[in-house]
Amino acid sequence: MNSDLSYTPSSGAKSQVEEDTTTTTTTTTTTTAKVSKISNLEGELGGVVACHQAVHQQITSSEAQEVQQLNGSVQTQSGLNSSTTTQTTTTTSKSLSAPAASPRAHLLDENQVRGDLAHRLVKSPSTSSLASTQSSTGPETPSSSEGYHTISTTSVVTTRKRKVRRPTFEARSSRLDPEMLTKNQDPFRGFHTLFWIVMGAYGLITFEQNWTKAGRAFGGTGTLFSSFSQDAIILAISDLGLVLSTGVALLLIKVIAKGWIRYRVTGMVIQHCVQVLFLLFAIAWAIWREWPWVQSGFFTLHAISMLMKIHSYIAYNGELSEKLIQLKKCEAAYAQLKKNDATTTDDNDNDSSSSSSHTSDDQDQASQSHHRLASEAAAALLQDSAVNPSAVNARALAAEIDELKGELRCENGELWPANVTIANYADYLIVPSLIYELQYPRTDRIRPMYVFEKVVATLGTFTLLYLTTEHYIYPVVFDPTISPLRALVLLLIPFMMNYLMIFYIIFECICNAFAELSRFADRNFYEDWWNCVGFDEWARKWNKPVHHFLLRHVYDSSIESFQLSKSNAAFATFFLSSCVHELVMMVVTRKVRLYLFVLQMFQLPLIWMGNIKVIRETPRLANTLFWLGMFCGPPLLGVAYCYA
Numbered sequence: 001m002n003s004d005l006s007y008t009p010s011s012g013a014k015s016q017v018e019e020d021t022t023t024t025t026t027t028t029t030t031t032t033a034k035v036s037k038i039s040n041l042e043g044e045l046g047g048v049v050a051c052h053q054a055v056h057q058q059i060t061s062s063e064a065q066e067v068q069q070l071n072g073s074v075q076t077q078s079g080l081n082s083s084t085t086t087q088t089t090t091t092t093s094k095s096l097s098a099p100a101a102s103p104r105a106h107l108l109d110e111n112q113v114r115g116d117l118a119h120r121l122v123k124s125p126s127t128s129s130l131a132s133t134q135s136s137t138g139p140e141t142p143s144s145s146e147g148y149h150t151i152s153t154t155s156v157v158t159t160r161k162r163k164v165r166r167p168t169f170e171a172r173s174s175r176l177d178p179e180m181l182t183k184n185q186d187p188f189r190g191f192h193t194l195f196w197i198v199m200g201a202y203g204l205i206t207f208e209q210n211w212t213k214a215g216r217a218f219g220g221t222g223t224l225f226s227s228f229s230q231d232a233i234i235l236a237i238s239d240l241g242l243v244l245s246t247g248v249a250l251l252l253i254k255v256i257a258k259g260w261i262r263y264r265v266t267g268m269v270i271q272h273c274v275q276v277l278f279l280l281f282a283i284a285w286a287i288w289r290e291w292p293w294v295q296s297g298f299f300t301l302h303a304i305s306m307l308m309k310i311h312s313y314i315a316y317n318g319e320l321s322e323k324l325i326q327l328k329k330c331e332a333a334y335a336q337l338k339k340n341d342a343t344t345t346d347d348n349d350n351d352s353s354s355s356s357s358h359t360s361d362d363q364d365q366a367s368q369s370h371h372r373l374a375s376e377a378a379a380a381l382l383q384d385s386a387v388n389p390s391a392v393n394a395r396a397l398a399a400e401i402d403e404l405k406g407e408l409r410c411e412n413g414e415l416w417p418a419n420v421t422i423a424n425y426a427d428y429l430i431v432p433s434l435i436y437e438l439q440y441p442r443t444d445r446i447r448p449m450y451v452f453e454k455v456v457a458t459l460g461t462f463t464l465l466y467l468t469t470e471h472y473i474y475p476v477v478f479d480p481t482i483s484p485l486r487a488l489v490l491l492l493i494p495f496m497m498n499y500l501m502i503f504y505i506i507f508e509c510i511c512n513a514f515a516e517l518s519r520f521a522d523r524n525f526y527e528d529w530w531n532c533v534g535f536d537e538w539a540r541k542w543n544k545p546v547h548h549f550l551l552r553h554v555y556d557s558s559i560e561s562f563q564l565s566k567s568n569a570a571f572a573t574f575f576l577s578s579c580v581h582e583l584v585m586m587v588v589t590r591k592v593r594l595y596l597f598v599l600q601m602f603q604l605p606l607i608w609m610g611n612i613k614v615i616r617e618t619p620r621l622a623n624t625l626f627w628l629g630m631f632c633g634p635p636l637l638g639v640a641y642c643y644a
Contacts, residue, residue, distance in 0.1 A: 169433075171441045171521035175528060176508050179450075199464055206467040224470040227292040235295050242282060242303055243429065248274055249310040250425045253317045257417035263318030271314045279307055286587055293588045300587045304580060308434045308549050313425070315553060316436045320408060320416045327404040334397040341394075411439045430518040432511040432525065434549040441521035454513040458505055465501045468494050477642040484639050491635035499634055503542070511545075533622035534610035535603045535629065550577065574604065585641065595640045599633060 173180035181189040210216070252274065256267050282303035286296045408416040419438055428436055472494035476487050507525045515523055529542035540547050550573050558569045582597035606629060609615065615622050 169437065169441050169522040171443070172524050174508055174512060174523040174525055176504070177512065177523065203464050203467055206471050210467070210471055224294075224466060224474060227294045228466075230292055231289065231295060234289065235291065235299065238285060238289075239299065239302060242299070242306060245278065246306050246310045246429070247425070248278075249313045250420070250422065252314060253321075253417075253420050256318060256321050257420050263321050267314075267318050267321075271311070271318070275307055275311055278310070279303060283583075283587055287590070297584060297588045300584050304584070305434065308546075308553075309429065309436075312434060312549060312553060313428060313436045317416070317420065320438075323404055323407055324416055327401065327408065330397055330401050330404065334394065334401060337394050337397065409438065427518060430514055431520045432514045432518075432545065433520070433522075434545045435552055443516075443519045443521045446516055446519060451513050451516050454509045454516070458509040458513070461501050461505050461509065465498055465505070468497050468501070473498070473638070477638060484643055487639050487643075488632075488635050491638055492631055495634040495638060496631055499630070507543070531623065532626050533616075533619050534607055534626065536607045536610070538626065539603075571604075574601070589641055593641060596637055599637060 173183075176192070178189075178192070180186075181192060186192075252267065252270060255261055256263050261267055261270075283300065286299045289295075291299065405415060410416065410419040412418060416438070431440060433440070473491060476482055476490050479487075482490070503526075511525045512523055514520075525544050527541040527544065529538050532538040532541060554573045554576060555569050558564045558572050559566065564572065578597045578600040581600055582592075582594060585596045586592050610622055610625070615625065
């Protein structure tokens, strides 16, 4: 059997970044070449001299005659469609002959000769010039008769797919993690320590002022504390029910894995119906309970986060189910190709044994053997890859099978759907990532002291957040005697401090704590967004989990599914993000004001302005404009919604 058909699956996992793949389509054209008189034709074709040497080595010098070549006929077909003319391949058949002075001299090892021909044709410079592209309305199979030999040629056409960007997970720490600062000997680690000392002093001063004025540490009736404590038990139960209700995603994938339905299109319809009902129920429940802005905002944001998780889980596993179907088809085609190759090899062996047993037909058998080898040489010259077509198809199928298995391989080494389990889904819910993957980088163990450190940091930072809100923000936004302009000025520093503390609580404390509990090793939840020179860069850096979700499931999906351009896909992604943010404000305020939507969409002209040459070439100026926008945006929103 041809060694090119041997297939050994790879054990390595596929890279997270999908490379460009090739799709091989096969078109078969059958041509015939009439065997005519072989004598009195002179001349040699330089491109096939190396091929002829394989035959000369097996024929004795006394019996060998000059190898000669015939130019085959050129066939041209016209398409059946009156409006379109289809070009057909012009193929050339080369025939070799030698007199049968000694019959045993022509009993050639055809497999060896065929392999040698293919090996030499790969290196032949004439191969590429003789390659042709085939196109026909259907295969033509003329009846074979004496003096004719049938040649089957296969054309390989490759197309390039769009490169899909995917986030690459790797073991790394967050930038502001004290462990990371110490490990890297960061020169600003002393300022990190000083910052938290100042924040502690700020908390003590605020606590003392609140105690002196009101006689209490955390306010009383009608303050922020009452908003936090209202309906707290029902909120906790509702949030637990929200998380458990996401199990419908696991149930849907179970049904798809069983083969009861296909993800395309039935599973996709069910998926989107489930997601819409999930979000609508969460919003309706928050409004019906009449929670204050703290509870309603938290519950709505958590519902949107869970919605993104289940969308990624269903979409990713649904695509894997389709790839599993494709894998089975490729394996069946590969097995059939090997079977056909084995049958062809057996037929060639039978022909050789028959020629040796029937000495009376030795001359005819030898002549037919030469014609067949010459025909295969001509067919090989017409191929782009200049090798045996069946070997090309086998290698392409083997590569595709290997690639599909790499995509379907789970952490335990088994193929999908081995990951569709309750344990795997529960682990995914804890992992601080909004996109689902079969394999995540993991740490060796859970460090309890690390988790404890993050819990303490969360409580301490939240205390500062609470003091700032109640002491510096509430008295301003709820005082009707303060003008909006003066309120905007008074809220610049408090809102910026709250923004930084909320960022630190979510991305440095909570995400790292859940990453430690799930042994999730990639702690790159944010990048150095404080050095941004534009809001487009800020959108990519400050919230990496959401950025990864939008990149895979909105931006890339809109390009692939709706054939949008990159600019239109970016606008659609930005528009959807603005709508979701305004939805949260609608639930919190119980009104549709569109202030947040307008301000977020206003970032588009700011992004354009940041690309002006003067600003782009002055990073310090661009970073200054970025921070001015960050200072003015949050207090402007607070004043707009509260005064409305």
